[in-house]
Amino acid sequence: MGGAGHETVARAREPARRDIGMLKRTDRIAFWVFAAATAVALSFLVFIISFVFVRGIPRVTWSFLTERPRDMGRAGGILPSIVGTIALTGLALLIGTPLGVATAVYLTEYTREGMSSRVIRFGAESLAGVPSIIFGLFGFLFFVIFLGFGWSILSGGLTLALMILPTIIRTSEEAIRAVPREYREISLSLGASRWQTVVHVVLPAALPGVITGVMLSLGRAVGETAAVIFTAGSSLRLPGSIMDPVRTLPVHFYVLAREGISMANAYGTATVLLATVLLIEIAANILIARFSGHAGRG
Amino acid sequence: MQGGGDGVFRMIRYSDFNYSYGAVCALRSLNLEIGKNELFTVMGPTGSGKTTMLRCLNRLNDVVPSGRHSGSLYLDGVDVYDPRVDVTVLRRRVGMVFALPAVLPTSIFENVAYGPRRAGERSKAALSETVERSLTAAALWEEVKDRLGERAETLSGGQQQRLALARVLALGPDVILLDEPTSGLDPISTLRIEDLLRELSRQYTIVLATHNPQQAARVGSRVGFLMLGELVEVAEAGDMFTRPRDPRTEAFVSGRLG
Numbered sequence: 001m002g003g004a005g006h007e008t009v010a011r012a013r014e015p016a017r018r019d020i021g022m023l024k025r026t027d028r029i030a031f032w033v034f035a036a037a038t039a040v041a042l043s044f045l046v047f048i049i050s051f052v053f054v055r056g057i058p059r060v061t062w063s064f065l066t067e068r069p070r071d072m073g074r075a076g077g078i079l080p081s082i083v084g085t086i087a088l089t090g091l092a093l094l095i096g097t098p099l100g101v102a103t104a105v106y107l108t109e110y111t112r113e114g115m116s117s118r119v120i121r122f123g124a125e126s127l128a129g130v131p132s133i134i135f136g137l138f139g140f141l142f143f144v145i146f147l148g149f150g151w152s153i154l155s156g157g158l159t160l161a162l163m164i165l166p167t168i169i170r171t172s173e174e175a176i177r178a179v180p181r182e183y184r185e186i187s188l189s190l191g192a193s194r195w196q197t198v199v200h201v202v203l204p205a206a207l208p209g210v211i212t213g214v215m216l217s218l219g220r221a222v223g224e225t226a227a228v229i230f231t232a233g234s235s236l237r238l239p240g241s242i243m244d245p246v247r248t249l250p251v252h253f254y255v256l257a258r259e260g261i262s263m264a265n266a267y268g269t270a271t272v273l274l275a276t277v278l279l280i281e282i283a284a285n286i287l288i289a290r291f292s293g294h295a296g297r298g
Numbered sequence: 299m300q301g302g303g304d305g306v307f308r309m310i311r312y313s314d315f316n317y318s319y320g321a322v323c324a325l326r327s328l329n330l331e332i333g334k335n336e337l338f339t340v341m342g343p344t345g346s347g348k349t350t351m352l353r354c355l356n357r358l359n360d361v362v363p364s365g366r367h368s369g370s371l372y373l374d375g376v377d378v379y380d381p382r383v384d385v386t387v388l389r390r391r392v393g394m395v396f397a398l399p400a401v402l403p404t405s406i407f408e409n410v411a412y413g414p415r416r417a418g419e420r421s422k423a424a425l426s427e428t429v430e431r432s433l434t435a436a437a438l439w440e441e442v443k444d445r446l447g448e449r450a451e452t453l454s455g456g457q458q459q460r461l462a463l464a465r466v467l468a469l470g471p472d473v474i475l476l477d478e479p480t481s482g483l484d485p486i487s488t489l490r491i492e493d494l495l496r497e498l499s500r501q502y503t504i505v506l507a508t509h510n511p512q513q514a515a516r517v518g519s520r521v522g523f524l525m526l527g528e529l530v531e532v533a534e535a536g537d538m539f540t541r542p543r544d545p546r547t548e549a550f551v552s553g554r555l556g
Contacts, residue, residue: 112363186402186462189358190413191390191469200416205403 049274056271059264065272069236073252074262078269080238084153084246085276087239088232089221091157092164097214099161100168101203107169108176109198121173128166135163136230144231151245156232163227164217171216175209176202208288215284219277225250249273307334308372309473309503310355315369317350317527319362324350325527327369334472337499339535340507341514342524343555348507351524352475354378355505356392357385374472390417393466397478400462401450406442409450409461413469428468436464437494456487463494473503480513492517511551515539523547525555 067077103120111117139159149155179202187197203210225248233245234255247255249269256266310332317325325347332338340348353359354371357378371378378388390413402409410429411419419425429446433439438460442453450461459479466474476495480488495504495517508514514521515535522532523546531538531547542548549555 182396182400183402185358185361186396186400186465187412187416188361189356189389189394189396190416190465191386192412192416193386196416200412201402 052267052270052274055264056267056269056274059268060271064268068238072261073236073256073265078249078252078265078272080236081247081249081252081269082272084232084239085222085248087153087242088156088160088228088246088248089218091153091242092160092221093214093218095158096161096164096168096217100165100213101172101210103165103169104172104176105198105203107173109194109202124166124169127162128170131226132163132224133226133230135159136227138162139227139231150243151231151233151235153232153239153242153244153246156228156246156248157242159227159231160221160224163224164221167217167220168210168213171213172206172210175206175213178209179205211287212284215280215287218284219280222277222280223250223273224248225254229254249276308332309334309336309374310505311370311372312351313370313372315354315367315371317347317354317359317365317367319366320364323527325354328529330522330529330532332503332505334503335499335501337495337504337506337517337519339514339517339519339521340505340524341511341521341550342509343550344509345526346524347527348509348524349477350527352394352477352505352507355473355475356389356394357383358389358394360385386416390469391471392473392475393469393471395459395462395466395474395476395479398455398458398482399451401453401458404450405447406450406453406461407446410464410468413465417469429464432464432468433461435467435498436460437490438464454487455483456490459483459487459491460494463491463498467498471502473505474498476504476506478508479506480508488513489516511539511553515551523550525550 064077065082066079068079069081070076103124107117107120136159139155139162143149143155143158144151149158183201183205184197187201188194192200228248229251232248232251234247234251235245236247237244239246250273253266253269253273256262256269308331310330312328312330315325315328316323328351340351342348350359354367355373355378359365367379373388373392376383402412404412407429410432411425414425414428419428430439430443433442438457441457442448442461450458453461462479463474480491483491492513495506498504499519506513506517515538518535520532521535521538523530523538523544525546531542531544533543538547539551542551546555
């Protein structure tokens with residue numbers, strides 16, 4: 001009896017030991033699969049960035065950044081496009097951020113989960129999936145034609161604001177939801193109104209997440225081509241007011257490359273654009289690190 | 299010791315008070331009087347309705363969509379559910395200390411100044427004075443006076459709870475509610491908070507909720523035993539623990555129920 005029992009135990013153990021060996025092997029294979037996937041993804045990124053930089057950096061000189069283009073962009077610099085890009089994305093953020101954050105606050109703090117909040121959220125999420133050229137078309141028909149803003153920084157900025165709105169709403173909403181319920185209760189229990197609680201406790205605590213969303217949107221807005229070409233035009237002149245048309249960096253790159261005007265200057269423009277996006281990302285990370293260390297102080 | 303009986307000024311009175319969350323009844327026909335400057339302890343197992351009882355007093359339960367009440371709840375003779383009551387004013391009169399973690403993500407100074415600031419105090423000097431006075435009353439001033447600008451999360455658990463008390467004292471309240479303020483605290487810090495509560499009860503009406511019968515015995519005030527939304531028994535701590543009248547109370551204080 002005892003012997004038989006022992007044998008059973010021994011037999012039961014053997015496959016288990018084999019399983020552990022197999023698990024170890026699976027683990028090793030999994031490690032290499034994941035590592036390889038990471039390596040492939042990273043090398044593509046590095047390849048694309050260096051492909052552009054190698055061709056573009058020699059073109060990026062001080063005069064390239066500060067001069068107006070001559071001869072359709074074959075010669076001269078890209079100053080109007082830099083100014084135009086800053087104006088357009090700045091306007092888009094100026095309009096999109098307060099609108100998006102306010103919507104997120106409304107959804108999280110002022111409505112109870114129900115039909116209406118679900119509809120609003122579904123609408124915002126659907127908007128996030130709409131191709132940017134559709135936004136461009138809408139912006140063209142509504143802002144440029146119907147409201148008569150023409151091809152201008154205003155039309156382009158409004159269109160971009162609409163385009164980034166879903167991202168800002170969603171990231172802000174997530175950031176606000178992540179604020180511990182205890183903070184709100186403490187604030188209310190100390191005689192703060194709901195509005196005071198939102199302004200003094202909820203938003204400061206959610207700020208790092210909100211900023212992340214805004215920075216993501218900024219990156220997207222800076223590089224946007226399709227929505228902008230229909231609404232801000234492609235003028236090479238330096239804009240004087242928000243009613244003037246502009247040609248943003250991505251549009252300038254598109255025109256230079258597409259019409260075979262100057263590949264060298266196209267790469268120069270692309271380099272400036274890429275470097276800008278990288279700088280925005282770095283700034284975003286620094287800001288996030290600072291705010292998460294000091295959120296709500298003072 | 300002051301009871302809620304005749305001749306003593308009543309600060310809090312629950313009168314046939316019921317509270318429910320949707321179909322779940324949290325408090326049923328509660329009748330209880332708590333006198334001015336009394337230290338009253340509500341004890342009961344988790345889910346007995348202690349928190350609900352406290353959160354009706356400062357109407358913090360208003361944020362729960364499914365919450366419904368019936369009956370009356372008086373603070374200083376005024377029904378707190380009267381539509382004319384301004385909840386922000388009510389909450390300044392009825393301060394609350396929560397279980398940990400219970401600090402706002404800001405500096406020690408700003409935690410205490412939060413209530414007065416929201417009430418409209420702008421003068422730096424007045425705020426500094428209130429902060430010092432409140433921290434002193436909460437027996438925390440000496441430990442933090444040189445680091446008021448540091449973040450409140452850097453304080454120990456016991457210090458955080460004294461900070462929470464200071465924050466409430468800065469409101470100039472009549473009543474202080476404490477909902478399991480020592481859960482998660484070490485025994486020494488717990489004793490310190492309990493001493494502080496006895497001290498403060500000379501000037502404030504204090505209602506302490508705890509799931510721990512030993513704490514109720516240590517604090518040694520009048521104690522109410524709450525179970526499944528029903529106030530089973532109210533007695534002086536001494537009587538409650540030596541001669542419980544109800545078998546459920548006896549089961550709870552002897553540790554057979556919890």
